[in-house]
Amino acid sequence: MGSTFAFSGHVLLDTRHMLAEGPTYDSATDTAWWFDILGRTLTEHELTTGRTTVHPLPVMGSVLAFIDPGRQLLASDQGLFLRDAATGELTLHTVLEPDRPDNRSNDGRVHPSGALWIGTMGRTAATGAGAIYHVAGTTVTKLYDAVSIPNSICFSPDGTIGYFTDTRVNKLMQVALDPTSGLPIAPPSVLVDGTGEDGGFDGSVCDGEGTIWNARWGVGAVDRYDASGQHMARYLVPARQTTCPAFIGRDAGRMLVTSATENLDEAGLAADPLGGRVFDLGISVKGKFDPKFRL
Numbered sequence: 001m002g003s004t005f006a007f008s009g010h011v012l013l014d015t016r017h018m019l020a021e022g023p024t025y026d027s028a029t030d031t032a033w034w035f036d037i038l039g040r041t042l043t044e045h046e047l048t049t050g051r052t053t054v055h056p057l058p059v060m061g062s063v064l065a066f067i068d069p070g071r072q073l074l075a076s077d078q079g080l081f082l083r084d085a086a087t088g089e090l091t092l093h094t095v096l097e098p099d100r101p102d103n104r105s106n107d108g109r110v111h112p113s114g115a116l117w118i119g120t121m122g123r124t125a126a127t128g129a130g131a132i133y134h135v136a137g138t139t140v141t142k143l144y145d146a147v148s149i150p151n152s153i154c155f156s157p158d159g160t161i162g163y164f165t166d167t168r169v170n171k172l173m174q175v176a177l178d179p180t181s182g183l184p185i186a187p188p189s190v191l192v193d194g195t196g197e198d199g200g201f202d203g204s205v206c207d208g209e210g211t212i213w214n215a216r217w218g219v220g221a222v223d224r225y226d227a228s229g230q231h232m233a234r235y236l237v238p239a240r241q242t243t244c245p246a247f248i249g250r251d252a253g254r255m256l257v258t259s260a261t262e263n264l265d266e267a268g269l270a271a272d273p274l275g276g277r278v279f280d281l282g283i284s285v286k287g288k289f290d291p292k293f294r295l
Contacts, residue, residue: 001231001234002224002230002231002232002233002234003233003234004221004233004234004235004236005233005234005235005236005283006236007235007236007237007238007279007281007282008281008282008283009279009280009281009282009283010279010280010282011274011277011278011279011280012032012045012256012277012278012279012280013043013045013052013277013278014277015043015276015277015278016261016275016276016277017036017039017258017259017260017261017276017277017278018036018037018038018039018260018261018262018276019035019036019037019038019039019243019260019261019262020034020035020036020243020258020259020260020276020277020278021034021035021036021037021062021106021107021203021243021244021258021260022034022035022037022061022062022063022064022075022107022108022203022244022258023244023245023246023256023257023258023278024064024065024066024246024290025246025247025248025249025252025256025289026066027250027252027289028069029046030046030047030048030249030250031044031045031046031047032044032045032047032246032248032256033045033064034246034256034258034278035057035061035062035063035064037060037061037062037104037106038060038262040056040057040058040059040060040061041054041055041056041057042054042055042057042061042064042074043055043278045278047248047249055088057076058090059074059076059077059078059081059090060076060077060104060105061074061075061076061105062075062076062104062105062106062107062108063075063105063107063108063109063116063118064083065110065116065290065292065293066290066292066293067082067292067293067295068292069085070084070085070086071083071084071085072085073093073116073293074090075096075105075108075116075118076104076105077103077104077105077123078092078095079092079093079094079095079096080092080093080094080095080096080116080118080135081093093138094135094138094140095140096118096120096133096135096140097120097131100120100129102122102123102124102126102129103120103121103122103123103129103130104120104121104122104123105118105119105120106119106120106121106130106149106150106151107119107150107151107152107153107202107203107244108153109153109154109155109205109290110290110291110292110293111155111159111162111177111182111291112155112157112158112159112179112182112291113136113159113179113180113181113182113291113294114136114291114292114293114294115134115135115136115181115182115183115293115294116134116135116136116293117132117133117134117135117143117153117162117164117182118132118133118135118153119131119132119133119147119150119151119153119164120132120133120147120150121147121148121149121150122148125148125149125168126148127148127168128146128147128148129148130147130148130149130150131143131144131145131146131147131150132144132147132150132153132164134182134183136181136182136294137294137295141183143183143184144164144188147166148166148167148168148169149166149167149168149200150164150165150166150167151164151165151166151167151200151201151202151203151204152164152165152172152201152202152203152204152212152214153204154204154205154206154212155177155182155206156206156210156227157206157208157209157210157288158179159177159179159182160176160177160179161174161175161176161177161227162174162175162177162182162184163175163191163204163206163212164188165201165204167200167201167202167217168200170193170194170195170197170200170201171190171192171193171194171195171201172190172191172192172194172201172204172212172214172225172229173188173189173190173191174188174189174190174191174229175187175188175189191225191229192225192229192231198216198218198219199216199217199218199219199221200216200217200218201214201216201217202214202215202216202217202242202243202244203215203243203244203245203258204244204245205244205245205246205247205287206288207247207285207286207287207288208252208286208287208288209286210226210227211224211225211226211227211232212224212225212226212227213245213255213285214245215237215242215243215244215245215257215258216234216242217241217242217243218240218241219240219242220236220237220238220239220240220241220242221234221235221236221237221242222234222235222237222242222245222255222257222281223235235281235283237257237259237279237281238274238279239259239260239272239274239275239276239277239279240259240272240275241259241260241261241262241264241272241275241276242257242258242259243257243258243259243260244257244258245257245281246258247285247287247288247289248280248287252285252286252287252288252289253284253285253286253287254280254281254283254284254285254287255280255281255283255285255287256278256279256280256281257278257279257281258278258279259274259275259276259277259278259279260275260276261275261276
């Protein structure tokens with residue numbers, strides 16, 4: 001295992017979320033975005049000014065992707081919506097699982113081709129209730145079924161490798177992709193086997209060098225792996241339930257990390273006083289920005 005580094009960052013926003021997830025960043029406006037899935041909010045945080053706007057949602061949103069300066073794609077328990085960036089108005093783009101009303105969206109990310117990978121799961125995390133889908137325009141293709149908690153969806157810089165996990169199984173998977181479509185061209189294989197280890201693989205991002213940064217739920221850390229699955233480093237975070245990293249800053253040179261207080265009782269909240277906050281990890285990274293979703 002690689003070296004472990006103490007937390008050298010700071011709290012980016014001192015708000016306690018139930019389940020902060022799906023962070024992303026818009027370099028055009030120097031703005032970070034993230035959801036509180038259970039709180040049904042979308043937070044817009046301008047890094048330059050510190051100005052923060054919390055947008056209440058009529059759905060349980062989990063992933064935000066950019067389309068153009070005026071529109072965003074929002075994944076939720078009710079399907080995929082086009083979001084007007086100025087007004088917040090939501091227009092249904094396509095449904096994911098009309099036959100599974102007890103499910104919600106979870107982790108997802110846009111592939112370099114412009115297609116979205118999006119995972120779903122049961123609202124109470126029922127075993128095998130969810131799936132992972134590929135969405136190109138309005139065409140929805142199921143990639144993997146019987147997934148309990150889909151996470152770690154990210155892609156190599158050239159789009160030829162996809163990564164994902166079922167946190168309950170706790171194996172970080174890799175799969176060869178067609179870089180022009182983002183569709184698998186071979187069966188997936190295990191990159192990192194976390195069976196028996198502390199914590200679970202949660203959200204991940206892949207940097208410009210092809211290394212994978214994973215938020216480790218239950219440990220309070222972000223782990224870095226190389227493309228062969230070798231553990232390079234662990235960066236501690238002062239919140240045990242870390243959920244997802246994102247590259248921020250106009251050069252993608254910093255890292256934001258979200259966290260959660262989900263399932264913590266009064267004693268658990270007291271023992272994790274910074275749980276649910278959003279952090280700047282305080283390190284320099286060679287990140288890359290997520291591609292735009294292609295309508």
